[in-house]
Amino acid sequence: MTTPTPSDVASQADITAEIEAISKEYDAAGVVEDNVRLDYAPYRSSILRHPTKALHQVDPEGIELVAPVFGQRDVDPLEADLTIQHRGEPVGERMVVTGRVTDGEGRPIRHQLVEIWQANAGGRYIHQRDQHPAAIDPNFTGMGRCLTDADGSYEFTTIKPGPYPWRNHHNAWRPAHIHFSLFGTEFTQRLITQMYFPGDPLFALDPIYQSIVDPAARQRLVATYDHDVTRHEWATGYRWDIVLTGSHRTVFEEDEQ
Amino acid sequence: MSLTPTPGQTVGPFFGFALPYDGGGELVPHTRPDAIRLHGRVYDGAGDPVPDALVEVWQAAPDGSVPQEPGSLHRDGYTFTGWGRAATDRTGRYQFTTLRPGGASPYFALTVFARGLTDRLFTRAYLPGAAPAAWPGPAAQADDRGFVFDIRLQGEDETVFLTYAQD
Numbered sequence: 061m062t063t064p065t066p067s068d069v070a071s072q073a074d075i076t077a078e079i080e081a082i083s084k085e086y087d088a089a090g091v092v093e094d095n096v097r098l099d100y101a102p103y104r105s106s107i108l109r110h111p112t113k114a115l116h117q118v119d120p121e122g123i124e125l126v127a128p129v130f131g132q133r134d135v136d137p138l139e140a141d142l143t144i145q146h147r148g149e150p151v152g153e154r155m156v157v158t159g160r161v162t163d164g165e166g167r168p169i170r171h172q173l174v175e176i177w178q179a180n181a182g183g184r185y186i187h188q189r190d191q192h193p194a195a196i197d198p199n200f201t202g203m204g205r206c207l208t209d210a211d212g213s214y215e216f217t218t219i220k221p222g223p224y225p226w227r228n229h230h231n232a233w234r235p236a237h238i239h240f241s242l243f244g245t246e247f248t249q250r251l252i253t254q255m256y257f258p259g260d261p262l263f264a265l266d267p268i269y270q271s272i273v274d275p276a277a278r279q280r281l282v283a284t285y286d287h288d289v290t291r292h293e294w295a296t297g298y299r300w301d302i303v304l305t306g307s308h309r310t311v312f313e314e315d316e317q
Numbered sequence: 318m319s320l321t322p323t324p325g326q327t328v329g330p331f332f333g334f335a336l337p338y339d340g341g342g343e344l345v346p347h348t349r350p351d352a353i354r355l356h357g358r359v360y361d362g363a364g365d366p367v368p369d370a371l372v373e374v375w376q377a378a379p380d381g382s383v384p385q386e387p388g389s390l391h392r393d394g395y396t397f398t399g400w401g402r403a404a405t406d407r408t409g410r411y412q413f414t415t416l417r418p419g420g421a422s423p424y425f426a427l428t429v430f431a432r433g434l435t436d437r438l439f440t441r442a443y444l445p446g447a448a449p450a451a452w453p454g455p456a457a458q459a460d461d462r463g464f465v466f467d468i469r470l471q472g473e474d475e476t477v478f479l480t481y482a483q484d
């Protein structure tokens with residue numbers, strides 16, 4: 061049973077029509093856009109929060125060619141397991157998420173910080189402004205950190221997050237996702253993004269996912285179920301590799317230990 | 318370049334329990350004699366403050382050197398790591414306690430994230446008088462304890478946001 065849409069907010073049909081119109085326009089233009097659009101009106105909060113002037117192109121210099129360093133002082137290895145932060149086991153599907161972080165040339169981003177945060181299995185964030193009337197799980201905070209290894213690999217153990225409603229339009233729901241924050245070897249490679257799960261029925265309806273207008277580019281945010289990552293009688297496994305922008309350093313500099 | 322970069326997505330509304338951390342904005346203790354403050358407000362295209370933005374700073378040390386020390390997430394009070402993170406408050410204000418960056422043309426490299434902002438934005442907050450002639454926007458302004466640099470996401474006086482040339 062659907063509740064009627066209040067007249068002062070957009071319906072899902074309105075938003076879907078906007079998404080489809082932009083998608084058609086994009087296909088007709090025939091120019092591949094690999095990145096997300098800053099100006100994407102179906103995501104209503106972006107309307108007043110996107111720059112309208114062209115980004116100013118500069119050659120990175122000085123500190124921009126270097127990234128901050130994080131180390132064992134910063135991150136406890138236990139922070140990579142989001143299921144052991146409280147006394148009991150969190151509710152939901154335990155899963156391992158792993159993958160590699162590389163730059164645009166495929167070189168591993170070594171010993172660098174990865175941060176994740178997410179809703180619990182019921183789609184509820186611990187954040188105080190999350191008003192979704194789903195249960196808070198006293199055994200799940202939903203925040204983790206790790207450092208990549210010498211191969212650029214990261215790994216987290218967590219709970220599969222649930223989809224959750226939000227107020228972009230009437231009956232708006234976000235597909236299940238995990239937020240990822242990444243650093244490279246340069247300041248210019250900083251990235252915050254979201255990882256999704258294969259086959260989510262909410263993909264076509266979600267203006268945040270769709271703010272990446274190119275279908276192949278969107279697909280880069282979807283993890284793959286990987287049975288080799290799945291642990292016997294313990295957790296399902298997903299693999300998701302992340303590519304940062306190409307670094308400006310030479311291979312020679314990058315290869316020094 | 319052989320691989321296509323992974324696209325960005327908004328930081329969303331619910332990063333407050335995850336990304337900010339105690340001491341994130343205090344690169345040095347405020348009691349240190351050479352401590353300065355870098356602060357400002359983040360505004361949207363209607364001129365309203367953005368209370369759910371996150372600002373990160375990355376900068377050279379006072380002697381112009383580039384810090385390469387760990388410890389930003391658990392500061393020891395002595396090591397200058399050059400990096401910090403601060404969420405905006407209810408009035409859209411961010412604040413860092415830090416040191417004056419050195420070098421030939423010193424600036425604070427800033428990254429901005431916010432709910433409603435689909436991808437991170439980069440800018441440079443140059444020290445007063447330090448911006449090159451070609452810089453198309455304002456520099457930071459000096460105040461009694463440091464520098465002020467407001468960030469305007471949209472509008473006539475929009476902040477100069479950067480894209481970095483790939484070679």
Ligand SMILES: [Fe+2]
Binds near residue numbers: 178179237329331
């Ligand atoms: Fe989220």
